[in-house]
Amino acid sequence: MFELGPIFRALLRQKVGAILIALQIALTLSIMVNAIFMMQQRSSQMARPSGLDEANLFYLSNTVFGQNYNHEAALADDLRLIRGIPGVVNATQINAIPLSGGGWSMGLQHKAGEGENSIGVAVYMVDDHGINTLGLELIAGENFQLTDIEWRPATSVSWPARAIVSQAMAESLYPGAYQSALGKTVYINQNEAVQISGIVKTLQAPWNGWDGVERSMLVPFQMETRNSRYIIRTEPGRRDELMPIIEKALAESDKNRIIRNVTSLEDTREDSYRSHNALNKILLLVIVILTLITAFGIVGLAMFSINRRRRQIGTRRALGATQLQVMRYFMLENFLISTLGVVIGAIAAVGLNIWLVSKFELAPLEPQLLVVGVLALYLVGQLAVFYPARKAAAISPATATRSV
Incomplete structure (x- = not known):
């Protein structure tokens, strides 16, 4: 060498x-x-898992017209129609879609008052079908009951008495002991008391770049709005088949509306990233x-x-x-x-x-x-x-x- x-x-x-x-x-x-x-x-x-059954979920926008529109009755009819279609597992109205980039956020705090530090949380408004529709895993507490669901007029700024939070949000509220969040009362809007009645394992926020993307909360609301959003869960492998069927069924059931933005959760994830x-x-x-x-x-x-x-x-x-x-x-x-x-x-x-x-x-x-x-x-x-x-x-x- x-x-x-x-x-x-x-x-x-x-x-x-x-x-x-x-x-x-x-x-x-x-x-x-x-x-x-x-x-x-x-x-x-x-x-990162979103916590949802992404492969079998899609959503659509429902914009209604006409005078003397009964929002509450129309919402009940729409959900009954969707849930009755063969191959549909469940459906619910929702205010925002995980990973979509647009949604609601609020702050939760341990004590009432302006001087208390709050922790940001993404807010999803759903009914008692929400957890099953999204495919979430409830790891503590219980789901909403039908009697918990409140009607939220468009002008309302109040919040319900119960909420279900993600494990990450519970951990943020009670570090090292997220299970202790169950049954505790926290405050939203600085002074409105909300009891944590359940904890789901994972539920991501609409914003993938947010440092609190795992902090989310479900509240038992049905909303009065002319621009409603429905999210639908289908049986495995039937999502693409049912998307046009449900779109057509809704469009034919009421001519005074437009159904648009029929999108799968997988496409939303792809767009998000x-x-x-x-x-x-x-x-x-x-x-x-x-x-x-x-x-x-x-x-x-x-x-x-x-x-x-x-x-x-x-x-x-x-x-x-x-x-x-x-x-x-x-x-x-x-x-x-x-x-x-x-x-x-x-x-x-x-x-x-x-x-x-x-x-x-x-x-x-x-x-x-x-x-x-x-x-x-x-x-x-x-x-x-x-x-x-x-x-x-x-x-x-x-x-x-x-x-x-």
């Missing part, structure tokens, strides 16, 4: 090129690691381009070095160096350049991550990701230099006798 001395002397003679490649490796490592880190963060966000997917693709493209540029730079530097040292390589071959030893020489040379690059890159990656954490409130970089990035760039470097090293090993010993 060649000694390190000749390699260091050769690198010193072409130190500008070696330093540039090392800096390119450092830049690639720092960006690659943090880009993958950001991709992982977004992928984990997209993978469209920007996350787009950014992940962009970051992946950046990683691929930087890696290719780095690899081509390594190839270029190695080929340039070999062309300048053809007579030296030929002399070593004439003195008995084998092809394997020549290849090993250039691969070790690249390893040393890569080592300088990954050391600088690791420091830069950690520094960049600290800045990202402080600016965007991300989680800190995991050390194993940095280790994987370092190993990946070592591998890229060795693969990139393999072809030039083979070209160097193929140089004939007779080259040493030729004039330049």
Whole structure:
């Protein structure tokens, strides 16, 4: 095996090129690691369960016209019609759709009064069919009863006496003991008492970027509105079949209305995370381009070095160096350049991550990701230099006798 001395002397003679490649490796490592880190963060966000039976849920908007419209009777007729269609598991009126980007939020606090700190919570207004329709898992307490459901006029600002909260909301109210939230009285609108009568395992808010996305609350309301929204749960595999059937049935049952925005929950999730997917693709493209540029730079530097040292390589071959030893020489040379690059890159990656954490409130970089990035760039470097090293090993010993 060649000694390190000749390699260091050769690198010193072409130190500008070696330093540039090392800096390119450092830049690639720092960006690659943090880009993958950001991709992982977004992928984990997209993978969070909403708590709903998404595969079998869809919703639609119901806009009504005409004079002397009886909202309460019409709502009861619509829900009876939908629930009676074969293949429908359940249906309910709802004010907002999880992950849709638009909805209601309020604050809950332990004590009444303006000076008490409140905790933000997304609010869903449903009837006693709400939990079954959404496919939620009730882990404590009980569902709403028919007698709990209140009619909420369009001008009302009051709140009902009972509510069901998500486990994350219960945990926020009573850290470390979410079960103790059951039966407790909290306050909404600063002074309106609401008793927590149930806890569901998971129910996401309409806003996927909100830091309280898991904090949600169900309240027993049916709403007076000319722009109602119905959410419908079907038997497994029948959602797409029933969407046009229900739309047509509602449209034919009352000509003084428009049915629109018939959308599945899966499509809503896809739309909600469209920007996350787009950014992940962009970051992946950046990683691929930087890696290719780095690899081509390594190839270029190695080929340039070999062309300048053809007579030296030929002399070593004439003195008995084998092809394997020549290849090993250039691969070790690249390893040393890569080592300088990954050391600088690791420091830069950690520094960049600290800045990202402080600016965007991300989680800190995991050390194993940095280790994987370092190993990946070592591998890229060795693969990139393999072809030039083979070209160097193929140089004939007779080259040493030729004039330049």
